[in-house]
Amino acid sequence: MDEWSSAKFCDVANLVLGMILFFSPWLFGLSAGAQWQTASIAGILIAVLSIAALAAFAVWEEWLNLIVGLWLIVSPWLLGFQEDVAMTIDVAIGTIVVVSAAFEVWLTHGIRRIRASH
DSSP: OOHHHHHHHHHHHHHHHHHHHHHHHHHTTOOSSHHHHHHHHHHHHHHHHHHHHHHSOOHHHHHHHHHHHHHHHHHHHHHTOOOHHHHHHHHHHHHHHHHHHHHHHHHHHHHHHHHHHO
16 A cells, blocks of 8 residues: 555545544434534534545645644543533544544655655
């Protein structure tokens, strides 16, 4: 598997995670409030950034996905979620998005270093 197919796999995975996150209030019966809004907005952002990266890759899209993922990880404590399910969903999806985006950033910088050395 070459570096571009790895990057596209990460973007597709993030797109699926964004869709799951967006629909999680309905799928998991989350109550209205901060957890519902966070899941909806972050899900849309992750999905849109992933589609943009699939259409025309740019490293800034991965940095934004990284930021959204970090927000998901800390949002349950900052916003005071009352539901354990919402907290678990946000932290789990946020962690996967952060790891995936960081991997793509690392992959992109590794490619640039290899090309610069040749």
